[in-house]
Amino acid sequence: MKTVSPFLELEDAPRVEVSFDGRTLSLPTGANLAASMLAAGIDVFRNTPVSGAPRAPFCMMGACFECLVDIDGITRQACMVEVTEGMLITPPHSAEVRHEPS
Amino acid sequence: MSRRDLVIIGAGPAGMAAAAQAADLGLSVTVLDEQPHAGGQIYRDVDRIAPIRGGILGPDFTHGTTLTAAMRHDAIVHLTGAVVWAIEDQFRISYTRGGRGAQIEADRILLATGALERPMPLPGWTLPGVMTAGAGQILLKQSGILARNAVLVGSGPLLYLIAAQMVRAGTPPVAMVETQSRGDVMRAAPHMGGALRGWRYLAKGLKMLAEITRARVPRYTDATGIAIEGDGKAEAVRFTSKGRSHRIACDTVFLHHGVVPNTQAARSLEVSHRWDAAQHCFVPLADEWGQTDKDGLFIAGDGAGIGGAKAAECAGKLAALEVAHQAGRLPLAERDRFAAAPRAKLESELAARPFLDAAYPPCAEALLPDDKTLICRCEEVTAGDIRGYAKLGCIGPNQTKAFGRAGMGPCQGRYCGLSVTVLLADATGQTADETGYYRIRPPIKPVTLGELAAMDDNTLDAAE
Ligand SMILES: Cc1cc2nc3c(=O)[nH]c(=O)nc-3n(C[C@H](O)[C@H](O)[C@H](O)COP(=O)(O)OP(=O)(O)OC[C@H]3O[C@@H](n4cnc5c(N)ncnc54)[C@H](O)[C@@H]3O)c2cc1C
Ligand code: FES
Numbered sequence: 275m276k277t278v279s280p281f282l283e284l285e286d287a288p289r290v291e292v293s294f295d296g297r298t299l300s301l302p303t304g305a306n307l308a309a310s311m312l313a314a315g316i317d318v319f320r321n322t323p324v325s326g327a328p329r330a331p332f333c334m335m336g337a338c339f340e341c342l343v344d345i346d347g348i349t350r351q352a353c354m355v356e357v358t359e360g361m362l363i364t365p366p367h368s369a370e371v372r373h374e375p376s
Numbered sequence: 377m378s379r380r381d382l383v384i385i386g387a388g389p390a391g392m393a394a395a396a397q398a399a400d401l402g403l404s405v406t407v408l409d410e411q412p413h414a415g416g417q418i419y420r421d422v423d424r425i426a427p428i429r430g431g432i433l434g435p436d437f438t439h440g441t442t443l444t445a446a447m448r449h450d451a452i453v454h455l456t457g458a459v460v461w462a463i464e465d466q467f468r469i470s471y472t473r474g475g476r477g478a479q480i481e482a483d484r485i486l487l488a489t490g491a492l493e494r495p496m497p498l499p500g501w502t503l504p505g506v507m508t509a510g511a512g513q514i515l516l517k518q519s520g521i522l523a524r525n526a527v528l529v530g531s532g533p534l535l536y537l538i539a540a541q542m543v544r545a546g547t548p549p550v551a552m553v554e555t556q557s558r559g560d561v562m563r564a565a566p567h568m569g570g571a572l573r574g575w576r577y578l579a580k581g582l583k584m585l586a587e588i589t590r591a592r593v594p595r596y597t598d599a600t601g602i603a604i605e606g607d608g609k610a611e612a613v614r615f616t617s618k619g620r621s622h623r624i625a626c627d628t629v630f631l632h633h634g635v636v637p638n639t640q641a642a643r644s645l646e647v648s649h650r651w652d653a654a655q656h657c658f659v660p661l662a663d664e665w666g667q668t669d670k671d672g673l674f675i676a677g678d679g680a681g682i683g684g685a686k687a688a689e690c691a692g693k694l695a696a697l698e699v700a701h702q703a704g705r706l707p708l709a710e711r712d713r714f715a716a717a718p719r720a721k722l723e724s725e726l727a728a729r730p731f732l733d734a735a736y737p738p739c740a741e742a743l744l745p746d747d748k749t750l751i752c753r754c755e756e757v758t759a760g761d762i763r764g765y766a767k768l769g770c771i772g773p774n775q776t777k778a779f780g781r782a783g784m785g786p787c788q789g790r791y792c793g794l795s796v797t798v799l800l801a802d803a804t805g806q807t808a809d810e811t812g813y814y815r816i817r818p819p820i821k822p823v824t825l826g827e828l829a830a831m832d833d834n835t836l837d838a839a840e
Binding site (some may be wrong): 349 | 410412429459492502525609753785790824
């Protein structure tokens with residue numbers, strides 16, 4: 275069944291395939307990754323390391339870190355990344371960046 | 377490592393206007409911004425977007441192309457996609473660009489890092505599907521993506537702007553749940569004098585409200601007891617308005633009750649801050665040119681106190697004039713002559729602020745949420761936890777770190793810092809100034825070992 279996204283895309287653009295958590299997504303090349311994942315119907319990007327609660331993009335401007343995903347093994351903010359062909363995306367498995375007390 | 381007369385962090389209206397002004401006066405300027413294109417928040421990606429969606433976003437958006445045009449100047453290097461994570465001793469700036477660490481030196485620095493949405497902790501605000509209204513606007517602006525079933529919650533002119541843009545794009549919000557009351561507008565009335573000077577803004581506000589009303593978007597004012605409900609994602613907003621309770625089903629919730637200065641970089645440089653009671657936030661201390669209490673370190677735009685895009689543009693120019701003067705490129709009399717016009721414009725831009733601040737105060741229940749509401753999204757610390765720390769003798773945000781992990785997640789307190797200050801001040805009876813804010817240490821943005829390893833060797837030597 276095709277996921278119906280709560281988001282509507284105004285324009286169409288040439289698409290490329292990326293993989294998220296084992297699923298193949300067809301996203302507009304060069305588009306904002308977090309935005310196009312949302313439009314593709316991905317509603318949970320990760321689960322918190324503390325309680326496992328589901329999370330998805332909140333600020334879209336690089337400040338909240340809710341959109342963290344691993345892209346080809348490196349933890350990045352999906353809202354600060356552009357879509358390129360063949361990206362291998364997973365929820366962040368690595369220990370997330372934490373700021374220790376100083 | 378290259379050394380520039382001026383390095384500017386942020387390519388929004390403040391940074392762009394400052395760069396153009398400084399370059400015109402003969403300074404070498406580098407602008408660093410983590411976004412892939414110039415524009416900042418309001419004029420995000422304006423060169424590409426204005427021709428496609430200028431109609432939806434309006435002339436206040438397309439105005440940004442005048443600033444990006446002025447940035448194309450031989451003396452300005454604009455490094456796009458450059459994430460600044462440390463600024464040190466007079467001044468060495470470390471940033472990541474394209475997966476590699478790099479550094480640049482500057483005689484003077486202008487922080488033009490803009491604003492963040494004011495944290496709006498309400499029950500359910502961490503559910504997927506709940507975003508800031510600014511995020512909703514970024515989806516529309518940058519990607520042409522619209523929420524089909526969104527409820528807008530909160531207060532302030534930006535909430536109306538976004539609603540109006542959604543109407544123009546053909547997907548009006550399902551409802552607006554507004555937290556301001558008639559009483560707020562009455563309390564704002566004494567500030568009307570200033571607002572009349574800023575009448576242009578008010579006229580614009582009324583025009584947006586008319587657009588929203590014409591699209592028959594239901595508006596609920598004076599909303600209290602707001603909670604977002606859903607199992608694993610947002611499904612409805614529950615609230616009480618004028619004595620009646622409501623539950624509105626939706627897929628998306630956009631929250632907004634004002635923006636606050638993004639003080640992360642200034643804090644990391646130990647610039648002094650003070651609490652601004654009218655805007656309910658901390659602002660860095662700076663003089664009329666944006667010079668902070670650290671030599672050669674300037675701040676302009678919304679990062680110095682919320683004034684809006686046009687004010688940011690004027691403040692950027694003023695800072696550039698003083699930088700040029702300090703660098704020996706602009707005699708005092710010239711500086712003051714050049715400053716007269718932007719200073720007058722800045723004052724008239726700021727005239728409407730006291731009215732707006734009073735008419736659209738932050739949502740009270742999001743300033744002091746109930747005990748169960750999460751405050752720190754990253755480490756899942758609740759308002760009750762913070763109050764508990766206060767009972768155990770915790771008097772300031774830095775001490776909360778001894779009790780729990782509030783503010784120690786990846787966002788470094790960007791979306792909990794002000795809540796923690798306000799909760800502690802409320803619990804201890806101290807002022808916000810006495811309570812203070814988190815100490816911010818670099819890196820102010822995460823940097824990976826791979827990015828450090830890929831740093832140019834000669835850059836690293838120089839850093840040692
Ligand atoms: C999401 C959002 C949307 C907004 N939309 C509108 C609007 O439509 N209309 C309106 O009137 N006002 C809007 N505002 C208010 C807006 O902040 C100001 O009007 C205006 O953009 C302020 O300009 P500025 O130059 O001070 O900062 P900004 O325009 O915010 O620019 C700051 C820049 O600094 C960059 N930056 C920050 N930290 C770093 C770092 N560590 N490294 C590298 N770069 C960094 C950011 O990427 C950004 O481009 C919005 C605010 C937000 C938060
Ligand atoms: S959505 Fe906030 S950092 Fe990406």
